Amino acid sequence: MKLTILGCYAATPRTFTNPTSQVLEIKNRLFLIDCGEGTQVQLRKNKIKFSKINQIFISHLHGDHFFGLIGLISTFSLLNCNNDLHIYGPKGIKEIIMLQLRLSNSWPNFGLHFYELTSGQSELIYEDEKVLVKTIPLKHRVYTNGFLFQEKIDKRKLNIEAVEQYQIEKCYYQNIKNGKDILLDDGTLVSNEQLTFDPEQPRSYAFCSDTAYNEAVLPIIEKTDILYHEATFLQSEVNLAAKTMHSTAIEAATIAEKAQVKQLILGHYSTRYEAIELFKVEAETVFPNVLLADDGKTFDL
Amino acid sequence: MKLTILGCYAATPRTFTNPTSQVLEIKNRLFLIDCGEGTQVQLRKNKIKFSKINQIFISHLHGDHFFGLIGLISTFSLLNCNNDLHIYGPKGIKEIIMLQLRLSNSWPNFGLHFYELTSGQSELIYEDEKVLVKTIPLKHRVYTNGFLFQEKIDKRKLNIEAVEQYQIEKCYYQNIKNGKDILLDDGTLVSNEQLTFDPEQPRSYAFCSDTAYNEAVLPIIEKTDILYHEATFLQSEVNLAAKTMHSTAIEAATIAEKAQVKQLILGHYSTRYEAIELFKVEAETVFPNVLLADDGKTFDL
Numbered sequence A, B: 001m002k003l004t005i006l007g008c009y010a011a012t013p014r015t016f017t018n019p020t021s022q023v024l025e026i027k028n029r030l031f032l033i034d035c036g037e038g039t040q041v042q043l044r045k046n047k048i049k050f051s052k053i054n055q056i057f058i059s060h061l062h063g064d065h066f067f068g069l070i071g072l073i074s075t076f077s078l079l080n081c082n083n084d085l086h087i088y089g090p091k092g093i094k095e096i097i098m099l100q101l102r103l104s105n106s107w108p109n110f111g112l113h114f115y116e117l118t119s120g121q122s123e124l125i126y127e128d129e130k131v132l133v134k135t136i137p138l139k140h141r142v143y144t145n146g147f148l149f150q151e152k153i154d155k156r157k158l159n160i161e162a163v164e165q166y167q168i169e170k171c172y173y174q175n176i177k178n179g180k181d182i183l184l185d186d187g188t189l190v191s192n193e194q195l196t197f198d199p200e201q202p203r204s205y206a207f208c209s210d211t212a213y214n215e216a217v218l219p220i221i222e223k224t225d226i227l228y229h230e231a232t233f234l235q236s237e238v239n240l241a242a243k244t245m246h247s248t249a250i251e252a253a254t255i256a257e258k259a260q261v262k263q264l265i266l267g268h269y270s271t272r273y274e275a276i277e278l279f280k281v282e283a284e285t286v287f288p289n290v291l292l293a294d295d296g297k298t299f300d301l
Helices: A039-045 A069-078 A093-104 A160-165 A170-177 A215-221 A235-244 A249-259 A277-283 B039-045 B069-078 B093-104 B160-165 B170-177 B215-221 B235-244 B249-258 B277-283
Strands: A002-007 A021-026 A029-033 A053-057 A085-090 A112-117 A124-127 A131-137 A145-151 A204-208 A226-230 A263-267 A290-292 A298-300 B002-007 B021-026 B029-033 B053-057 B085-090 B112-117 B124-127 B131-137 B145-151 B204-208 B226-230 B263-267 B290-292 B298-300
Touching: A002 A039, A021 A039, A021 A145, A021 A204, A039 A069, A053 A069, A069 A085, A069 A093, A085 A093, A085 A124, A093 A112, A093 B093, A131 A204, A131 A215, A145 A215, A160 A170, A204 A215, A215 A249, A226 A249, A235 A249, A249 A263, A249 A277, A263 A277, A277 A290, B002 B039, B021 B039, B021 B145, B021 B204, B039 B069, B053 B069, B069 B085, B069 B093, B085 B093, B085 B124, B093 B112, B131 B204, B131 B215, B145 B215, B160 B170, B204 B215, B215 B249, B226 B249, B235 B249, B249 B263, B249 B277, B263 B277, B277 B290
Parallel strands: A029 A053, A053 A085, A085 A112, A204 A226, A226 A263, A263 A290, B029 B053, B053 B085, B085 B112, B204 B226, B226 B263, B263 B290
Antiparallel strands: A002 A021, A002 A298, A021 A029, A124 A131, A131 A145, A145 A204, B002 B021, B002 B298, B021 B029, B124 B131, B131 B145, B145 B204
16 A cells, blocks of 8 residues: 655645645555645656546545646546546536536546535445445535545465365365365365465555544544544644634544554645644654655655 | 746646746736646746736636636635736636635635626727737637737827926926927917927737637737747648647748737647747748747746
């Protein structure tokens, strides 16, 4: 699992910082999470192939989280990327994109599929053989969801030495991986545990931005491996955080602590701060494992 | 008159090139012309004060000419710029912007005035004490206008030596600047030409992008000082230019030659070309005074 931060600063793009966008690579799938203005250029700078982006998750319709989407779609179209795009985001996103495509008379040469979200409850919005994605309803000034990405439990791994020792034929290997016990020709029952190793523990990543301090997320993100939680402000601006429905670093860390996650990554810093190190310092007073997102940074998780 | 090129490449923003946007400074007014994705960052990089941008002209609703507009408006609002914004562009631009403001529930704290264009004829769309702006209907795949910026003729300039010699009182100076003759107390009529200098010749700038070769623009831009004309392609791609309703460098130069403009600036280069020098070489086979636009370049005109 690998996370690439394309942008992690609040509000407005600037010369050297970018609004929210990140790419999560999980089980060889790439998921684009949020798409602030300039995301397509950030993808280029971070050498992420456009053609690998097929699923896009938009948390909410504030500009610093989606103004880059229409440009991304247009560029994919101009460059003749021909994979379908699936876009998950708040109701209204389809109208915004389709209006602009209609007025520019520029229809993409690939399928554009919208999954508009309206629920206030966590829901499963994506599932394939290896990965699940669920929404994490957040508390912000407009309808907002975070997203929980979960690997499914892999099949058990064949213990080649063991199966060869029992002289089991290859045609049974798939059954063994699926968890079946094996009855040998001499009537001996060999339990699956003797023939396989445990699969790797499935990992999970929760993206929570933008949100006020909100304990309602705890049951959804409980024991998640990695939590990206917005920390727009330091504690000195706690009142401003409450007013604008954002979090402080300490609030983000409190959520991490209470949800018993393994690792917290902070981001969505207000551009009022000249340096971001204090976010880590403040968060670590509450929760020990804190990393700081920054534009262009990658995390091998 | 000063022209700053924020972006002048066709189609998609890339790591080191930007889609169309430019700032024309004329008579101490700043006019923003087109607003591709990333324009707000280009304004920052070129140290152009956001607060000086009040008039925005959008040629057409292809993304590389307007996808940066919603982000610009949002940023002006977030930064509490409180000057009204006046936006001139094709019908539909208001719906695009208002839909996004409505869905993000982010209303700017300044007036936002839209002037939607639908005419196929050149029309006067802006006028103040010193400057006029007229549309230049262009020929492209969607409804498109270029813009002609014209200084008005200044008042005549007072010849201080002359008025003092005739001992004319100061209260008459404004009348003299307005062109009036003066009757002295002794009955002598002093003609205005004796008391004033000619004003500077008013200058003009024509922006023509995007467009196929289109002689219909000639009467509108005739004898313009500076013509910015798109040259998306070199002559080797003349058929592609015709098909996509763009121009070649030679076609742009032919328009410049036939319109008897003083200076041609080329831009809107296709990103297929590694270097842009050949655009100048080809254009100069038809018209002598050719300059190449490039991102971040300024022209003191």
